[in-house]
Amino acid sequence: MRQGLRVTNRGGRVDRAGRGARAFDTRRYTAAMTTQTPDPTLDRLLRHMAWANARLIAALATLDDAALALTAPRNEWSVAMILEHLVGAAGGYAQRLEGGPMPPEMDPPATMAEAGALAEACAAYDARLRSAAAVPDGIVEYVREGEVRRRMRSTILGQSIHHATEHRAQIAGALSTNGIDAVDLDELDLWSYAAAEGLGA
Numbered sequence: 376m377r378q379g380l381r382v383t384n385r386g387g388r389v390d391r392a393g394r395g396a397r398a399f400d401t402r403r404y405t406a407a408m409t410t411q412t413p414d415p416t417l418d419r420l421l422r423h424m425a426w427a428n429a430r431l432i433a434a435l436a437t438l439d440d441a442a443l444a445l446t447a448p449r450n451e452w453s454v455a456m457i458l459e460h461l462v463g464a465a466g467g468y469a470q471r472l473e474g475g476p477m478p479p480e481m482d483p484p485a486t487m488a489e490a491g492a493l494a495e496a497c498a499a500y501d502a503r504l505r506s507a508a509a510v511p512d513g514i515v516e517y518v519r520e521g522e523v524r525r526r527m528r529s530t531i532l533g534q535s536i537h538h539a540t541e542h543r544a545q546i547a548g549a550l551s552t553n554g555i556d557a558v559d560l561d562e563l564d565l566w567s568y569a570a571a572e573g574l575g576a
Contacts, residue, residue, distance in 0.1 A: 417508050417532065424539050425501035426571065427563040428461070431543050432494040434557045438550075440486045442557075447549040454549050455483035455490070461542040462493045465500035468535040471517040472507035472528060504535050 435442070435458070443455035452460075459481050466478035478500075484490040512529045547558040561567070 414508070418505065420536055421501070421505040421508055421532070422572075423565055423568045424536050425498060425505070426568055427543060428465075428497050428501060428539055429494060430563055431546065431558060432458070432490060432497065435546075436487050436491045438487060438555065438557055442550065442553075442555060443484060443487070443490065445549050445553045445555070447545070447552050450545070450549070452545070452549075453483065454546050455485070457542050457545050457549070458490060458493060459483040461539055461546075462497045462500065464538055465497060465504065465535060468531050468538075469500050469503035469507060471515060471526070471531055472510070473503065474515075474517075504532065508532055 435454070443458075444453050446453050463478070463481055470477050481493070481496070484493060507528070510528065512527060514525050515528055515531070516523055516525050518524070543558070543563060544560060547560050550557050
């Protein structure tokens, strides 16, 4: 298992300790996110979420498949399970805001190739959430576990951002407690995103 890997944002690259660096183009994952919202702060938070999710999955792709089975103490969820939940939930939030059928269920990835394939689904869901944020706030109804739920659109959008942040941190924790520093959360924060976006360090 490869260790000592670290995601950085300098120049949009992924640095691999002692092994040089390889390019990482975040535009591939955010190009579809072109809808402007009336709230620039919310729009920027959703852009950051998509960027951070993409970089997380790119960092995971540098590891061996065995890393997907790792867990943190007192947490039975593996890296693979948390990643699938992060992506699947994004699809669920988008569906609640848009209506229509729920997204298809996914299995936790068994290989890093499968984890990488989740990047495309995640980018699409994140783009849909950004588009949904352009709709004025109001109450939406949806069915969950056989019951009709009513939520403000802003509640769902806010939860989608916090949910992704929480589970990126869980994945980083599961890796770090097993001696793998592949995900540095400080490199996925808003300060780093501002530098990557070219809007100030």
